[in-house]
Amino acid sequence: MKELVENALDAGALRVAVTLAEGGLARIEVSDDGCGMTPDEMALALERHCTSKLPESLVGEEGAIEAVTTLGFRGEALPSIASVARLTVESRPRGRDGWRRTVDNGALASEGPAALPPGTRVVMEELFARVPARRKFLRSPRAEYGACLDAVRRLAMARPDVGFTLEHDGRRVLSVPPGQDRPARVAALTDRGLADNAVAIDWVREDMVLGGVAGLPTFHRGVADHQYLFVNGRPVRDRLLIGAIRGAYAEMMPRDRHAVVALFLDLPPRDVDVNVHPAKTEVRFRDPALVRGLIVSGLRRALDAAGHRVVQRPAEDALARWQAEPVAALAGPQGWPVASPSTSLFDRSPGFVAPPPQARAEPAWNPPPASLVHPLGVARGQVAKTYVVAEATDGLVIVDQHAAHERLVLERMRAALAGGRIAAQALLLPEVVELDEPACDRLEARLDELAEFGLELERFGPRAMLVRATPALLGQADPRGLVADLADELAAFDEALSLKERLDHVAATMACHGSVRAGRILSVAEMNALLREMEATPHSGQCNHGRPTWVKLAHGDIERLFGRR
CATH class of the missing domain: 3.30.1370.100 (MutL, C-terminal domain, regulatory subdomain)
Structure with a gap:
């Protein structure tokens, strides 16, 4: 599913719709309004190691992969999926007719004209149906659905200009419109409270740019599931970046708690290698110390600007901390009688004695200062x-x-x-x-x-x-x-x-x-x-x-x- 959504983004889509059945084990459908493919391009896309995403001027050159700016580039996703499932690809470029091609476990099953709006729709069914040894190692539908939701959330966060929807077993679970700004998109996909309890990050060093949002140190979680990291628009999970976040929040957060952050690091492609892991979720930096210093400095600077701010919880949270208890007509401190709550000041008997004040007060020699400033x-x-x-x-x-x-x-x-x-x-x-x-x-x-x-x-x-x-x-x-x-x-x-x-x-x-x-x-x-x-x-x-x-x-x-x- 991740690879199919990345293909849609590479195609210039402004809207991406994902539909899952049984956590994606039974069916995955990804539709987009991107540039589409001609029949010949579709046939080529289903061939192994064939890709149109390398810069034409560098095809065959040693530095071609380093110059890649798309999310996909190896030409492995579609043929690999088609070899272990039933894969149907329908696509239509603008101003041309649509075409459908179905590959069933590596063999061409059918192809022909298709009616659809401009863009591409890819449907995968019967995953590992003919490879039971692989299928039994898949996790439960609920676990697979959770992984798919996390992948869509990260890709949607990386591209706030694109609208995303995700449906699972007929229920819409995620929907964000296109054209959002980055803080609004991050808050919509993580925690609505982040919008009021975060600081913006905008830090530049040499030719590297760090942006995003970071939660206040008191806006933390028990697990690190709300730390989103992006390098050149690509969602990654990198130990160096996670360690830099921990260092930036040091001495401002309990050791068993984790910050809520979404960091977007942009740097020249030559300074980062995205080809070190098949899933492209790990990266290697040419100068890791410089990258770590940039993140720590950028986060520290943003948190410094927050000054004395602290998380202000919703009103319901604050009110829940108070308890309304009935007041009984019992003896007060030091034996002083306490009036019943129903007793009016005007109805009390002349013998009623009010208790003395129990708090400490100081004489105000000058008028108390105004709190306005x-x-x-x-x-x-x-x-x-x-x-x-x-x-x-x-x-x-x-x-x-x-x-x-x-x-x-x-x-x-x-x-x-x-x-x-x-x-x-x-x-x-x-x-x-x-x-x-x-x-x-x-x-x-x-x-x-x-x-x-x-x-x-x-x-x-x-x-x-x-x-x-x-x-x-x-x-x-x-x-x-x-x-x-x-x-x-x-x-x-x-x-x-x-x-x-x-x-x-x-x-x-x-x-x-x-x-x-x-x-x-x-x-x-x-x-x-x-x-x-x-x-x-x-x-x-x-x-x-x-x-x-x-x-x-x-x-x-x-x-x-x-x-x-």
């Missing part, structure tokens, strides 16, 4: 000594103070590293941290790297490290906890990681120790300072472990909670 609003209070509550123009913002400050500290450390090294704060009395010997060995091997972060360590016997200085950015850090966590983090390092990736791991661990802890009471000024810095810091929408740092309850959501909508 601040996306994350202005602080109105703190809940459970952990969450900052702020009022924005369009709703209520709740910030996890530890997660948010952790990201801010990490970004400060990265900025300091970019300028050289992080300043160290010498300890008045060096502190001895006892660890097991392998942990000390790991730390000793990284002394120079850790010193760049302002953490100065020294081996102090077989099972101890001496801490002489800690990063000044961390303030009053706990040297014991910091060194122990770093030793554990180093144990998890993959030796294949680049130096920068290892340093990012170290920075994230240090930032966790230097951030405001949950349980600390913040002043209103501290809360507002945290909000303002978040608005000005890239990636502040998620902590170093990929969790969101803030959520918003829109005014409409609040109104639903109280039955106003």
Whole structure:
């Protein structure tokens, strides 16, 4: 099916219709409105290794395949299918009559005139009917249908200018119109929520261009089934590209989660080999390091521009997190009576005593600032000594103070590293941290790297490290906890990681120790300072472990909670 759809695209089709029966095991039909074929061209297309897709000026030349810009070029698909199934090809060029040719398991069964609109229709039936040893190794109809759907989805994503439909057992399961822009097509084929929770990518380096869309780090999935990669318009599954995506999202996403991305890489055909796998899903690059750097830089730049954005889930999701519980006329905290919900303020007896306020408030010496110019609003209070509550123009913002400050500290450390090294704060009395010997060995091997972060360590016997200085950015850090966590983090390092990736791991661990802890009471000024810095810091929408740092309850959501909508 993939090969037939690629042929339709190579023919210049603007609409492609795919029909499957029993997951494609019983029947596959692909119709298009492309250029069509004459009877002679149709007969040639069904011959092995005959193709019209190589540039005429380079036929027979050594570099002909490298100059190919079509999806197919080997001349193997149609004759291979026809050798193991019943294949009927009907085609009509514009301004000419149509023609039909049927090949049954390699033998010509019939041919003659056919009535059809301009374009081509290919029907495959009875796959492996005469090769039972091959047919029994096919997967179930449901599994084969899933593979076909994924292939059509990827090809439709690669060509937003072409309309696609897919029907399975009489039910239409996919339909996208021609002429869509790339972000709209990607969102239509993946997740509708991606349109509001993604950033556009547009990055050029030398003669390579990277485009597409990338989900915010908090818009992730448990499996990597929503990572779509294209090289020169061809859907591919390439380890280099997948690794580059993982590197770009490092320290912005939980390690067991996967980004949602659609990346389109265009580069000169001479710099990529698409002929290394029969299915043409794997490629080899002439300069893999350059390609990896382009992808990491392009994704990082786009995610940096997202600033403090974080996934905002639909209103139903937000409302589902709230529970409406009946209020009983029971004693409140410290024995204070609680009024029944049906009791009006005007009906309460004179002896009724209202409970004292249980929350902390600070005197407002100046009028509270307006929230109009601040996306994350202005602080109105703190809940459970952990969450900052702020009022924005369009709703209520709740910030996890530890997660948010952790990201801010990490970004400060990265900025300091970019300028050289992080300043160290010498300890008045060096502190001895006892660890097991392998942990000390790991730390000793990284002394120079850790010193760049302002953490100065020294081996102090077989099972101890001496801490002489800690990063000044961390303030009053706990040297014991910091060194122990770093030793554990180093144990998890993959030796294949680049130096920068290892340093990012170290920075994230240090930032966790230097951030405001949950349980600390913040002043209103501290809360507002945290909000303002978040608005000005890239990636502040998620902590170093990929969790969101803030959520918003829109005014409409609040109104639903109280039955106003």
